[in-house]
Amino acid sequence: MKPLNSHVVIDPSNTDVFAKDAIYSAIGLAGPILHTKFDFDQPLTTTIVTELQNQQPHHNIMRRRIAILIAQWIKIDIAQSNRPLVYQIFQHLMDSSVAMNDQAVRITAAKRFKDVADEWNFKAEAFSPYASTILSQLVGLIEEVSLIETKMALLNTLSAVIERMEGEVRTIDT
Secondary structure (H helix, E strand, O other): OOOOOOHOOOOOOOHHHHHHHHHHHHHHHHHHOOOOOOOHHHHHHHHHHHOOOOOOOOOOHHHHHHHHHHHHOOOOOOHHHHHHHHHHHHHHHOOOOOOOOOHHHHHHHHHHHHHHHHHHOOOHHHHHHHHHHHHHHHHHHHHHOOOOOHHHHHHHHHHHHHHHHHOOOOOOOO
């Protein structure tokens, strides 16, 4: 079998948000099977970054799906060299000053960041430049939400990040 062409599978010119959501969902669910035939790093560095710049209506759906998709693939096969990009994407998705990042987007990204932090190849040194911002965003989101279940899920993410950071955690200015 020849490898799948990721550009054909994830077409950046497709404007149907719901179709793209379905495609991204399928790629995420099929990741354990596709990983030998599909180079996820290629669409991560091109198509997904482009998707995050899209300001079309209903595109917050894609932002949530991107957080879920990356969290699914981080456990399967994302190159160590692309981990800083992953951290930047999650940092961007949890940024409350970005208009397209409604609370649902930020909560989804924050909850799914636990998968990124719990990943076997997580390196505290590589994450360190993003730690202060992401930890602050997590704490801010915990203060913002009112549902206890959501607070607990976000605290679970915060705990996982701090645990994985080991001795790298420093005081965060709030």
